[in-house]
Amino acid sequence: MKTWNRAAVPSLTAYGHSEGESPSLHDVRTDRRLTLPTGRAASMYTCGITPYDATHLGHAFTYLAFDTLTRVWLDAGIEVRTAMNSTDVDDPLLERAARDGEDWRALAERQQELFRGDMAALRILPPDSWVAVTERIGPIAHAVQRLLDSGDAYRLPAQDAPGEDVLFDTARKRRFAIGEGSRTDAARMLELTREFGGEPDRPGKRSPLDPVLWRAERPGEPAWDAPVGRGRPGWHVECTVIAMDELGSPFTVAAGGRDLRFPHQEMQGHHAVALGAPLFSEARLNAGMVGFRGEKMSKSLGNLVLVSRLLADGARPAALRLALLDHHWRDDWEWFETDLEAAEQRLDRWLAWSQTPDDDPSLAESIVPWLRVTLQDDLNTPAALQAVDAFILRAPADDGSLAAIDALLGIDLRSIQPR
Template sequence: MRAWEAPDVPDVPGNAPRPVVHDTAAGKPVDPTRGDDRAALYVCGITPYDTTHLGHAATYLAFDTLGRVWRDAGLDVEYAQNTTDVDDPLLERATRDGVDWRELAASQIDLFRRDMVSLRILPPDDFVAVTDEVERIAEAVAFLQETGYAYSVPTPDSAGDDVYFDVQRPTEAWVLGDESGLDRDTMLTLSAERGGDPDRAGKRDALDPLLWRAVRAGEPSWESPVGEGRPGWHIECSVIAGDRLGLPISVQGGGSDLVFPHHEMSAGHAAALAHQPLANAYVHTGMIAYQGEKISKSLGNLVTVRGLLDDGADPRAIRLALLSHRYSDDWEWFDAELASATRRLETWDAWATGGAGHADDAVDVVTRIRARVADDLDTPGAVAAVDTAIAGGTRSTPELVDLIDALLGIRIG
């Protein structure tokens, strides 16, 4: 599946530091490349039924920043992202709206592409639709059955059986809880809230996740070695990441609502399939609230990129507003965020074209910006470094303008 057009990224001379990012599993910042010259990034993509709200935008912007910082440090970056274009929420929305689920998915993916172009997000090398990978996913599920990591559960409303992953079967590279660090009670609560079925009869463990959903009336399905049906949720990312990037990848990324069960179970599937860890680091973005509640499709308190653009917002200001918050923090969006970012952008534009001031410390500003983004993607610190340079009378130089473009993705002037 095609991704979207890539923005130009300036190549800025100098020695950029290799970044560290906060690994949820380790509980501390790490270099996820472990000294290698290659960085492999997999970010869990959208379920295309209502995009692109600011939570989406902040997540893909955070990992866009990571990719930019890696490239500035001279690393070879490989990036894959999926789109879950067949899943319960998508099917439910299509039924509610009386549209074909494939048409809904296609329209929302196209909207997502346009928003990513507007925000100057670097596209993945591999943009993968789950519906294009069903055969490979089914083969992986069959392998897990053959090796004893998966089992069938009789399904009264289907001619076939659902297939589940056995979380208690020992693996060489994963034990339940390794990635999330959560206790069992918390896992059970989150499983029930986030697409799991802990009360399903016939499962060996309440936390066992669905690998393959047997065909039901009115649902899309595919013929496969494990019977007619469609993939469960987590297995898709394990298969796509392993096939496209090889394991272990450097970073498995996504929102903090994916810590459990999605990333935990994806890691378990990868370990059972490849006898390798899924990732060197699990990196998560915080949640954004609006009107006192986390931005949520179910709550309907969405602030969308397209809505802001249609109201006349400069896409650079949207990007700058998001970069002014630490990627891993939870925070609340207020309408004043965009107004403040727009004023800051006007100041930056004027500075980039003004020509006044002194250039003596411009090299030091470049160094400070690079140091901030290399320190767990401290984009607020990088933004502050630009503000300080302007306030201190530093003249903009082509190198400074290019660096702001290369690392923050904002072309000024």
């Protein structure tokens, strides 16, 4: 699928290099800090949007976290390959389309286009491959067939249609126990399965946690012909197949918001192992959740703060970036309207500094090593912003610092207009 414009990322090699330095990152599966990648190449799969509602700050925060990781890797001279999906056929999208009397494809197209605009405005680097689920129905169906053949999946008659769904057998003994990959206990797994529409009480399931791999055609729903039966793919297997096809396995990092930890990312790991991968990914990273007015920002609660709305109201994209980067990527935090004004003021201070002349470049101190040190340390962007705040009080704007703020924080002070 078409992505969006890629912002230029200046090279910092002229200002000392960080060759060979991989960042340390907190991995959910092992609950440990890992230095990744161990070699000179890194690959990352990020769970994408379900395109039925525009980008809110929670999405922006997640994609910005992994954008920062990509920038840190690139600066370290690591060869980076990234992929992301778009869940362009799924229950919430179909429900929204039906509610509004819109064709589901048109809705997905429109929302994907909005997402492109929001991501480009925020200078979030596009993935190398952005793959819509509807572009990969064949390979996904093939994987489901393989899981049936290997005994990792079973058929269950649909209750409201003539066909049969295919479910993943979570109780089957594999390399990892269910719950291990997301550090989730049994009671919570059951609760989350219910919350995500996994129908734990559905009659005939071998285990309440078993997720749907293939959903038989239901009246009025889109479906595709496949050897496994006419239907459409389940959510977790889509990401599993797209990630493995694009990046191989294990790839370096599986990334997503913390709300995807269970069942989504957990099941990806089990699907991948059942499909023959030694491991789905070396690490699993979860970005924190953004709240608003006391609750997690979510479509169901209706407390969304949309990126497009803030930008239309005059927020500078760089200020919005600064407001988000001011929170550690793994933290849960709450958005306050005053955050944006504080970030606009910080951007003004940085801009004023960027226009101060550097009289003697040979004496220039540079922020490059400070930004590298803070970001290599589990992407500590709040500390990076503070480092810039302190730096601009004592040193003029040298080329290296301006390039580093652009390359690592995604803020090109040379292209931003003062208010």
